[in-house]
Amino acid sequence: MNVNVEELMALAERALAPTYRRPPIIFTHGEGMYVYDTAGRRYLDFVAGIAVCALGHADPGVAQVIAEQARRLVHLSNLYHTEPHLRLAEALVAYSFADRVFFCNSGAEAVEAALKFARKFARTHYGAHKTGLVAFTHSFHGRTMGALSVTEKPAYREPFIPLIPGVTFAPFNDVEAASSAITSETCAVIVEPIQGEGGVYVASPEFLRVLRKRCDEVGALLIFDEVQCGLGRTGTLWAYEAYEVEPDLLTIAKPLANGLPIGAVLMKEKVATVLQPGDHGSTFAGGPLVSAVALYVFERLRSPAFLAHVREMGAYLMERLRAAALPGVREIRGRGLLVGIEIEGEARNVTTAALERGLLLTTAGDYVVRMIPPLVVEKSHIDEAIAILHEAMRA
Numbered sequence: 001m002n003v004n005v006e007e008l009m010a011l012a013e014r015a016l017a018p019t020y021r022r023p024p025i026i027f028t029h030g031e032g033m034y035v036y037d038t039a040g041r042r043y044l045d046f047v048a049g050i051a052v053c054a055l056g057h058a059d060p061g062v063a064q065v066i067a068e069q070a071r072r073l074v075h076l077s078n079l080y081h082t083e084p085h086l087r088l089a090e091a092l093v094a095y096s097f098a099d100r101v102f103f104c105n106s107g108a109e110a111v112e113a114a115l116k117f118a119r120k121f122a123r124t125h126y127g128a129h130k131t132g133l134v135a136f137t138h139s140f141h142g143r144t145m146g147a148l149s150v151t152e153k154p155a156y157r158e159p160f161i162p163l164i165p166g167v168t169f170a171p172f173n174d175v176e177a178a179s180s181a182i183t184s185e186t187c188a189v190i191v192e193p194i195q196g197e198g199g200v201y202v203a204s205p206e207f208l209r210v211l212r213k214r215c216d217e218v219g220a221l222l223i224f225d226e227v228q229c230g231l232g233r234t235g236t237l238w239a240y241e242a243y244e245v246e247p248d249l250l251t252i253a254k255p256l257a258n259g260l261p262i263g264a265v266l267m268k269e270k271v272a273t274v275l276q277p278g279d280h281g282s283t284f285a286g287g288p289l290v291s292a293v294a295l296y297v298f299e300r301l302r303s304p305a306f307l308a309h310v311r312e313m314g315a316y317l318m319e320r321l322r323a324a325a326l327p328g329v330r331e332i333r334g335r336g337l338l339v340g341i342e343i344e345g346e347a348r349n350v351t352t353a354a355l356e357r358g359l360l361l362t363t364a365g366d367y368v369v370r371m372i373p374p375l376v377v378e379k380s381h382i383d384e385a386i387a388i389l390h391e392a393m394r395a
């Protein structure tokens with residue numbers, strides 16, 4: 001292909017805001033588990049656009065729904081109804097704890113909406129004083145001001161303070177510390193049942209049960225952020241299913257439309273009853289194109305056979321990783337196809353070495369290599385990835 005990569009890298013240097021570190025490669029297309037660059041090189045994708053492309057790249061079914069809906073109607077705004085957003089809401093409600101859905105365009109937007117709804121709920125039922133938020137160490141909820149306020153990582157927060165006041169961070173999985181952090185002033189507790197960006201930490205069942213109990217005692221709402229761990233990633237449609245603890249609000253996004261931007265907040269009726277027209281909104285959210293695609297993706301992700309495949313591949317990946325005797329590994333953790341490998345050195349050195357050998361991997365904090373492949377991954381891809389990872393870690 002006749003593309004001048006050097007020229008494009010120089011363009012990136014001068015035209016883009018420098019908020020990302022990217023390798024000097026131009027990717028052109030993908031198919032299934034693989035993506036390709038301008039030199040025709042093939043890469044096995046164990047990042048999936050950060051846990052987004054659950055059905056892999058260039059899925060024919062997804063492409064067909066995009067093409068058909070694009071020819072019919074792409075956008076009208078939330079001033080009007082179209083059928084796709086109604087059918088998508090119907091499906092999300094039918095297969096979850098929730099009674100109602102609010103649509104938005106990203107994970108951070110879903111978190112913003114959930115925080116606002118919790119504030120409205122507390123104000124309506126308890127008065128203006130009950131505004132406190134409780135979040136946890138290693139949390140990641142997004143980059144906008146509200147979502148950042150409940151994200152713990154100092155490097156993400158500090159350049160932008162002051163953020164929303166009244167946020168308490170308690171140690172993740174510490175039942176006693178969480179219990180005392182949640183008080184009568186708390187309006188919401190937000191937690192990822194399985195933390196992603198912050199290092200792939202899995203909540204203990206007792207921890208989530210205690211959060212549920214304390215929220216009920218003080219009249220706070222429990223928000224599960226399943227933007228990364230939800231929608232099949234960990235082997236059940238929702239991560240909370242494995243815990244038998246239900247939230248009041250659930251945020252989802254990443255894989256819902258396999259790469260088109262969408263987010264949603266799922267909620268119990270008691271939360272929806274405090275909301276009224278004008279309380280929150282979005283120009284793009286729930287448009288017919290993205291909603292039609294999301295409905296198609298959701299129907300595939302929620303199928304029992306698909307979820308059984310995720311569990312089988314997750315178990316195989318974990319078993320093979322443990323058997324591989326990778327050098328310099330401290331701990332391997334995760335659930336389903338959300339797996340973190342904590343290592344002795346810098347995780348970024350491993351992802352760079354893997355990229356050079358044709359494998360896309362990402363990190364979760366400084367010392368954790370994260371594997372979040374498309375959920376359509378097969379055993380042969382896992383074998384290939386572990387072989388490359390082994391070489392990369394030796395290097």
Ligand SMILES: *Cc1c(COP(=O)(O)O)cnc(C)c1O
Binds near residue numbers: 106107228229
């Ligand atoms: C990625 C992520 C977000 C933010 O989603 P964006 O779409 O990037 O705004 C929020 N919460 C969790 C758990 C995430 O993994």
